[in-house]
Amino acid sequence: xxxxxxxxxxxxxxxxxxxxxxxxxxxxxxxxxxxxxxxxxxxxxxxxxxxxxxxxxxxxxxxxxxxxxxxxxxxxxxxxxxxxxxxxxxxxxxxxxxxxxxxxxxxxxxxxxxxxxxxxxxxxxxxxxxxxxxxxxxxxxxxxxxxxxxxxxxxxxxxxxxxxxxxxxxxxxxxxxxxxxxxxxxxxxxxxxxxxxxxxxxxxxxxxxxxxxxxxxxxxxxxxxxxxxxxxxxxxxxxxxxxxxxxxxxxxxxxxxxxxxxxxxxxxxxxxxxxxxxxxxxxxxxxxxxxxxxxxxxxxxxxxxxxxxxxxxxxxxxxxxxxxxxxxxxxxxxxxxxxxxxxxxxxxxxxxxxxxxxxxxxxxxxxxxxxxxxxxxxxxxxxxxxxxxxxxxxxxxx
Ligand code: HEM
Numbered sequence: 001x002x003x004x005x006x007x008x009x010x011x012x013x014x015x016x017x018x019x020x021x022x023x024x025x026x027x028x029x030x031x032x033x034x035x036x037x038x039x040x041x042x043x044x045x046x047x048x049x050x051x052x053x054x055x056x057x058x059x060x061x062x063x064x065x066x067x068x069x070x071x072x073x074x075x076x077x078x079x080x081x082x083x084x085x086x087x088x089x090x091x092x093x094x095x096x097x098x099x100x101x102x103x104x105x106x107x108x109x110x111x112x113x114x115x116x117x118x119x120x121x122x123x124x125x126x127x128x129x130x131x132x133x134x135x136x137x138x139x140x141x142x143x144x145x146x147x148x149x150x151x152x153x154x155x156x157x158x159x160x161x162x163x164x165x166x167x168x169x170x171x172x173x174x175x176x177x178x179x180x181x182x183x184x185x186x187x188x189x190x191x192x193x194x195x196x197x198x199x200x201x202x203x204x205x206x207x208x209x210x211x212x213x214x215x216x217x218x219x220x221x222x223x224x225x226x227x228x229x230x231x232x233x234x235x236x237x238x239x240x241x242x243x244x245x246x247x248x249x250x251x252x253x254x255x256x257x258x259x260x261x262x263x264x265x266x267x268x269x270x271x272x273x274x275x276x277x278x279x280x281x282x283x284x285x286x287x288x289x290x291x292x293x294x295x296x297x298x299x300x301x302x303x304x305x306x307x308x309x310x311x312x313x314x315x316x317x318x319x320x321x322x323x324x325x326x327x328x329x330x331x332x333x334x335x336x337x338x339x340x341x342x343x344x345x346x347x348x349x350x351x352x353x354x355x356x357x358x359x360x361x362x363x364x365x366x367x368x369x370x371x372x373x374x375x376x377x378x379x380x381x382x383x384x385x386x387x388x389x390x391x392x393x394x395x396x397x398x
Pocket of ligand 1: 097236339340
């Protein structure tokens with residue numbers, strides 16, 4: 001079995017953590033694959049991960065490294081993933097990020113607090129009406145961030161089931177030629193095209209309308225970049241915060257003493273969210289870079305064109321950085337985890353995700369103080385999505 005397959009199988013479960021620990025000790029710069037010329041590596045130590053993410057020698061845009069006429073042709077074709085700020089380097093990255101940064105800074109996000117509280121209350125009221133088992137993922141952790149990001153963007157929240165499917169297909173896709181993948185990407189694109197048309201002629205006070213205006217004005221944003229930006233924000237809004245809420249609650253249920261502490265002292269909720277981010281990091285394998293030059297990286301010779309994946313989950317459990325790293329401790333001090341990445345691509349949505357997480361936990365624990373895992377139902381299962389860590393379902397008794 002290849003190194004990559006072993007990795008994929010162990011990443012889905014808690015089994016990943018002992019595996020990472022072994023790698024940090026024995027092989028912190030781990031060769032995953034090679035095509036004879038270039039290698040793919042995985043790095044697992046906290047300091048190495050930070051260094052990779054802040055170094056300008058490691059870049060996002062591979063087309064710069066392997067320019068060929070076929071790639072040039074691809075660049076000109078319409079592709080909703082091609083121009084995401086997440087996947088480009090300065091100066092394009094700085095230009096794109098600057099356009100949306102004001103909408104996501106902590107001060108602007110703070111203004112959303114009353115509305116996020118309202119959404120959480122609505123969802124909790126709906127949960128109260130339920131007679132059957134409540135699933136915290138489907139009934140709470142998933143809808144909350146979706147409704148928030150949909151409202152920010154100006155995407156009708158009723159369409160959220162469609163987005164969930166498209167978004168899921170995209171992050172789970174193992175093969176971009178898969179007909180389901182292609183069909184969903186096409187449907188997503190058509191949907192956005194229609195939405196852009198509507199907002200162009202009837203602008204609202206939402207992010208889609210603002211970005212269309214920017215695109216119309218020329219200079220700052222191309223049409224392709226507009227699609228990529230919205231797709232990125234929808235996917236980021238769908239696939240990450242649900243896991244932050246679900247994973248943190250799961251960790252609390254697994255550690256009843258910590259749950260009791262948080263219930264007794266709600267000022268610990270922010271600490272619990274940070275610890276949830278560190279302990280069960282929602283984004284793991286999607287943080288990667290390409291080497292832009294031949295470089296010696298902690299004794300390992302990396303060649304220009306090599307691909308390096310940073311395991312954020314592993315970095316966040318590194319004993320050299322975090323005392324008792326494998327313990328879940330809501331009172332942990334100096335919790336400088338890298339769950340939101342590091343450097344110029346540091347998560348744009350971090351203030352939003354933190355606020356949503358805090359409100360979600362606070363509201364849930366005050367509304368249902370006796371909440372616990374429903375241990376009669378099957379154990380919660382991790383989703384088998386390689387790039388992310390999150391639960392398929394989290395059945396609870398209220
Ligand atoms: C970037 C994690 C929520 C939007 C990132 C990166 C990480 C991350 C690790 C850096 C990737 C890299 O360096 O390659 C998370 C986690 C979240 C979360 C753990 C929730 C708990 C969100 C939300 C949004 C968002 C709610 C927006 C709605 C973005 C964007 C970027 C990004 C736009 C790209 C930033 C750039 O390239 O400059 N996120 N994210 N994220 N995230 Fe998040």
